[in-house]
Amino acid sequence: MDKKIRLRELINAPESFMVPGAYDAMSALLIEELGFQAIYATGAGISNAQLGWADVGLTSMKEAVDIVARITDVTSIPVIADIDTGFGNAINVIRTVREFERAGIAGLQIEDQVSPKKCGHFNNKSVISKEEMVNKIHAIVDARQDENLVIIARTDALAVNGVEDAIDRAKAYKAAGADVLFVEAPTSLEQMKAITDSLEGIPQLLNLVEGAKTPIISLKEAEKLGYQIVLCANTALRASIQGVKQALSILKTDESQENLNDAICSWEDRQKLFKLNQINEWEEKYLSIEPKEEVKNV
Template identity: 50%
Template structure:
């Protein structure tokens, strides 16, 4: 089944929340798929952390992000939700972003109303564009997409700068402009989360679970009860992997060997399976052999 149709069906299913762990590279996305999650989220913060070793403050270029989006889409069959930041500029820049992300195989692109350069939604010091500018961006995204099952996600960061009421009002305007999914970033209490979903009942809502972030951590079941349709665990895997690497490096430095950690790493056989060595060797045998 086409990934976009698959995602549309998940979105319109009456019950069940779509859990989308974040991935910053193709191998992590494949792990998400193998763990039988219904979708994977390409995390902008994760890309910045991994590619540059820098915080998510808008330092990555459009091309750098697009390359990783393509690799991830090629690596999995499940729907890919991709962070398109601000569209990397004004509405004209955003048009190209939407075209290229859809062409890459993305099923939903997230676009936000921060000014350029943007920042992580759980950082201080964010600034947002006018409602009119963002509304025009959403209209441009809707107009330029080819497949109606390719979803436009409108994210607002207005909670941090203008308060929850303004954030909800903005989300409603973005919905009226044609956004398929709404994402009010960084509510700070459960009551705010309830207010968001009750105030915007006609569009699916995204919750972003950021460990040690501004939003209360809830279980998936609790989030569904609150009225959310999608939950992102945008940087959980990246941060968990970093902690594991820190621990492993400390152990290697202290013990001067990896012998005691063999049970804590995947085998060569498992690594080769995950990275499709058998498939590559089959292609070698088929096309590189000389009779």
């Protein structure tokens, strides 16, 4: 099935679903292997893992789209790309959409922060005008090659101007052509309910960041509140940081690999994840050369 159509089916289904964030092809493979139905290519994770810097808008469009293309190439489930602010104004957004769509995404998420943006759970954010963001969404609608490409419109206005402005902006973004609304960083269950009640009937996304501004709730609790998508954008990244630190600490302390078996994946699991069997099959099919028959002189 086409990945864009599959993502739309998930959004329109009666039950909610959870989307973990991937920061590279490896983390995307693990998300699919463990049975999740979609992948979120996280801008924060890409900035952290690929650049070694916090999520403050330092990643270029080309750097992000290259990682996303690698993710879509090795997975078979829908990928939602975080395109930050669209990497510029509405004209830049046109090129951004075309580049990411060519990379094989099923959906994209764009936010209304001033560029360069910041992580949605950082302080001291700024937002562009509602009208400028509406024009960016119009540009996406006009630029996309496939009308099934899902548009997720995020507003960071709650932390800047309050919940009423955030809701007002979300309604305007829906009218402009957004398929899913994403009011970033509600700080209480009461705010979450106020948002979902005000936007009832429109698919909504909740971003849960461990230890940040929004209370952590379960998928079922989010579904009861009216959210269709629960985003866990950097859970995998933070788990990998912790896992690498633990393994390296053992290696540094013991000066030996003898006690690492419980801290690292097995050799077999590694090769299975990275499709060594597929490569072996290709080698057998394409690299083996049949011996030629000896030509006899007559």
